Amino acid sequence: MPEIADPRDRLIVALDLPGVPEAEALIDRIGDAATFYKIGYQLGYAGGLALAERLAARGLKIFLDLKLHDIGNTVEAGVRAASGLGATFLTVHAYPQTMRAAVRGRGAGLKILAVTVLTSYDDADAAEAGYGLPVADLVAQRAAQAAEIGIDGLVCSAAEAASVRRIVGPDRLVVTPGIRPAGTEAGDQKRVMTPGEARKAGIDHVVVGRPITGAADPRAVAQAIVAEMA
Numbered sequence: 001m002p003e004i005a006d007p008r009d010r011l012i013v014a015l016d017l018p019g020v021p022e023a024e025a026l027i028d029r030i031g032d033a034a035t036f037y038k039i040g041y042q043l044g045y046a047g048g049l050a051l052a053e054r055l056a057a058r059g060l061k062i063f064l065d066l067k068l069h070d071i072g073n074t075v076e077a078g079v080r081a082a083s084g085l086g087a088t089f090l091t092v093h094a095y096p097q098t099m100r101a102a103v104r105g106r107g108a109g110l111k112i113l114a115v116t117v118l119t120s121y122d123d124a125d126a127a128e129a130g131y132g133l134p135v136a137d138l139v140a141q142r143a144a145q146a147a148e149i150g151i152d153g154l155v156c157s158a159a160e161a162a163s164v165r166r167i168v169g170p171d172r173l174v175v176t177p178g179i180r181p182a183g184t185e186a187g188d189q190k191r192v193m194t195p196g197e198a199r200k201a202g203i204d205h206v207v208v209g210r211p212i213t214g215a216a217d218p219r220a221v222a223q224a225i226v227a228e229m230a
Ligand SMILES: O=C(O)c1cc(=O)[nH]c(=O)n1[C@@H]1O[C@H](COP(=O)(O)O)[C@@H](O)[C@H]1O
Pocket: 014, 016, 040, 065, 091, 115, 117, 118, 119, 120, 155, 156, 177, 178, 179, 187, 189, 207, 208, 209, 210, 211
């Protein structure tokens, strides 16, 4: 678990918003309460990649959540191209071929996170998708493969964070979405924990979207989440 000097860096705010103006307005409202932002499909396909470059140039940390998964050549070239955007993290799905390609394409300064099993999945969803293992076992298998391949960090739910930490050791990152402050709606997330529980389970970073983007006072919610993990 690499040392995190600024406790705000533990919180990654998911900018799941329709466009750049909405994202910039949210970042302004949050102010210095957050230092790390995630840009995924929704904003990425609506000008978010250029925004990522601008935010990185301003000193904010950026998680590019592109969840790449394709033939090795395409993943390697895609990761290489994304390495120029100034982001700190980039996601790929945790398939061995995909992870090996991402490691080949990784440039200096960009860390690759492998998404083990999406936090919206439970055992029934995994079975429906054709997997013969319960979610916890599938996460463990993928975490072991990711460590062997040299991936920088794992995305899993906080429910698996402690076992993933045991598997990958202290030097790889454990990043957990599916985080819900007490009393907030789970929505489509099925494997959820509070920020404090996640911290106790040994995570490096939590990813939080709707509890912040949908809040009346997003700055206050971001501050409360950071405080809960201190
Ligand atoms: O890779 C991710 O960030 C991710 C992986 C995962 O297993 N589950 C998951 O929710 N995410 C992302 O984390 C964010 C969670 O958002 P909220 O559910 O609104 O807090 C979304 O942007 C998801 O795309």
